[in-house]
Amino acid sequence: MSEQKKIARRSFFAGLGLVAAAGVAAKLAPANVAEAIAEQPAEPEGNSYRLSEHVKKYYRTTTI
Template identity: 55%
Template sequence: MEQKIKRRGLLAGLGVAAAAIVAVKVTASPQKNINDVATASEPEGDGYRLTEHVKKYYRTTTI
């Protein structure tokens, strides 16, 4: 029974360590300004745009 408790403690510790690593990586990543990215890559207007992402989606929906 004591071995199960040790194993659970180890797994819980690994989970906490993994969560801490993810939190550090997320907060340390450089933040992009959303307005700069949107205005630089998209043409003006609110119309439909056939982008590579949309084309890929359409390819995945075909039977």
């Protein structure tokens, strides 16, 4: 019976830590995600290198 109480206590404190971490993450996150995305600079004009969707897909396939 003692072992079962330890497991329950551990899972309670693990859940408590998870809730605390989620609260901190929510507090530090930007208030409006769309606003944060809009603040990113636009892509340069001209014939310079552009990070397009097919390039992003290639980079994702090369990661281990």
